[in-house]
Amino acid sequence: MVDMEVNQIQPKAEVQNLNFYYGSFHALKNINLFVPANKVTALIGPSGCGKTTLLRCFNRMHDLYPGNRYEGSILIDSINTLGRGVDPIEVRMRVSMVFQRPNPFPKSIYENVAYGLRLRGVNNRLLLDEKVEDALVASALWDEVKNRLFESALNLSGGQQQRLCIARALVTDPEMILFDEPTSALDPIATTSIEELVLELKKRVTILIVTHSMHQAARLSDYTAFMYLGEMMEFDQTKTIFTTPANKKTEEYISGRIG
Amino acid sequence: MTREKKLEKSAQLSPKLVRDVREKIIELVLFLAAFSAVATTVAIMYILIKESWLFFNEVSVIDFLTDRKWTPLFVEKHYGIISLVSGTLVTSGVALLVAIPMGTIAAMYLSEFAPSRLRELIKPCLELLAAIPTVVYGYFALLFVTPMLQKILPDLPGFNMLSAGLVMGLMIIPFISSISEDAMRSVPVGLREGSYAMGATSLQTAWRVVFPSAISGISAAYILGASRAVGETMIVAIAAGLQPRLTWNPLEEAATITAYIVQVSMGDLPHHSIEYQTIFAAGLTLVLMTLVLNIMGHFLAKRYREIY
Structure with missing residues (x-):
């Protein structure tokens, strides 16, 4: 299922025999996947297929709620982040996340971006100023907000809020950013700007994105994984998945027959 | 038909x-x-x-506001409401110094940290505090808290504002904690997850994201607590004494506005006498104080209102 070309590229993260349970519900079944470094990898599949569940394993978000259980491993730079001795907070410091609905904190634009640095004990004003500006420039928001950094982030439009959340995720120089349907609450123009941003960002980070839109997966991603009912059906280069899928289910989904 | x-x-x-x-x-x-x-x-x-x-x-308004004595029942009459206002402010201040930190911490614990089983156990106990009649609190202050404080502060008089204020603070905790907890629990999960996803601990999330997000509800809780403290009668009448006195020292005895009103109302003053009318002047002062608190609360809530 995984061809030679995929095997040659450098993996940033590798999922090995991952099973995940919400209580007694077996949500992810023996998932294997690798996420190439500095590429965009898309997770697609019909609603309820487990793509968001898989995404949230990468930064151990499931640990926040009781009754969730992982089996197997997710290696990031060869370290098993699901291992017993690993602190989920350490994992989240290296793997950022951008959510479906923009979720800026009720703080100023500046403090929203600075949040991750403040958590890490950075209080040096000069350093904060520099990092905040870098992150806002990288998220293509700087020109729009540079004159009102200390106004509430809640006054920004939905698309701006989402770019602010991306700046917030970027500021701590994460190695990987997880996007959970980042444009599904946005209008088409805001969606385009977020997509352009994702393409720009892959130069500096590895990106894993869940999307319900096959067009978005086709436009953005280098690699695509198709999931169905908690199982990994197919993983390959995006162009292969969309032109000559190996799996019959993938073809049915791509052509709109299931979903 | x-x-x-x-x-x-x-x-x-x-x-x-x-x-x-x-x-x-x-x-x-x-x-x-x-x-x-x-x-x-x-x-x-x-x-x-x-x-x-x-x-x-x-009585001129100037005298009412500037005279330093309140002795309407004596032969030499003075009508300086400030002596009663000081008692009210000191007891309320002590109460809020207890109730705001403890109520906020309790709310934060219940909303962000407590396992749901423990929360179901603690919440009713906390709310039971609000169900205890205030006269019981009054005697608790007078007969239990004051003697205990006197072991530490031997010069403390039998009636004092400290003890009344402390116990009043206990009484107010459930009002503050239950409204603050509701406010914190209604902060959207998305904001909490946003914070956790940045690598925050539970404490950092509670303190840096949940608390500021819920600030409008929490400040409303504080204002409600302050209104309760200013208007509380029984505890202060029993434990803080009935002697109007212009002092800002909580270790002294002093009457509050409410204690004065209840003391005079229980006597048999002739209607339309000036002594009788003092009750209404004092009552009006009390209403204006709580009105100011409520208006402040309204503006605070508006100022910090968050649109999720």
Whole structure:
């Protein structure tokens, strides 16, 4: 299922025999996947297929709620982040996340971006100023907000809020950013700007994105994984998945027959 | 006409009319229910202002606000409300110094940290504090807390504002904690997850994201707590003493506005005497204080209102 070309590229993260349970519900079944470094990898599949569940394993978000259980491993730079001795907070410091609905904190634009640095004990004003500006420039928001950094982030439009959340995720120089349907609450123009941003960002980070839109997966991603009912059906280069899928289910989904 | 015909006729004549009349009557009843609250407020304010007006015909407002003694029942009469206001502010201040930190911490624990089973156990206990009659708190302050404080502070008088304020603080904790907890629990999960996803701990999330997000509800809780403290009567009347005294020292005895009102109301003063009217002037002062608190609360809530 995984061809030679995929095997040659450098993996940033590798999922090995991952099973995940919400209580007694077996949500992810023996998932294997690798996420190439500095590429965009898309997770697609019909609603309820487990793509968001898989995404949230990468930064151990499931640990926040009781009754969730992982089996197997997710290696990031060869370290098993699901291992017993690993602190989920350490994992989240290296793997950022951008959510479906923009979720800026009720703080100023500046403090929203600075949040991750403040958590890490950075209080040096000069350093904060520099990092905040870098992150806002990288998220293509700087020109729009540079004159009102200390106004509430809640006054920004939905698309701006989402770019602010991306700046917030970027500021701590994460190695990987997880996007959970980042444009599904946005209008088409805001969606385009977020997509352009994702393409720009892959130069500096590895990106894993869940999307319900096959067009978005086709436009953005280098690699695509198709999931169905908690199982990994197919993983390959995006162009292969969309032109000559190996799996019959993938073809049915791509052509709109299931979903 | 036979009965059937009558029915038929009424049915023919009036379906719309009957419906309209019924709707109007129901609307009127609903209106009266809503209006009764407004009417009560207006009536109370009317009586307070009317009697106070008579009072201020006898006593100048300047004296009322600047005289340093409050002795309307003595031969040498002084009407300086500040002596009562100081007692009210000191007892309320002590109470809030207890209730705001403890109420906030309790709310934060219940909303962000407590396992749900423990929360179900603690919440009713906390809310039971609000169900204890205040007269019981008053005796608790006078007969238990004051003697205990006297072991640490031997010079503490039997009636003192510290003990009354501390116990009043205990009484107010559930008001503050339960509203603050509701406010924190209604902060969207997305904000919490956003914070956790940045690598925050539970404490950092609670303190840096949940608390500021819920600040409008929390400040409303503080204001409500302050109103309760200013208006509380029984605890201060029993434990802080009935002696009006201009002092800002919580270790002393002093009467509050409410304690004065309850003391004088229980005596048999002739209506329309100046002594009788002092109750209304003091009551008006109290209402104005809580009104100011409520207006502050309103603006605070507006200032910090968050749109999720």
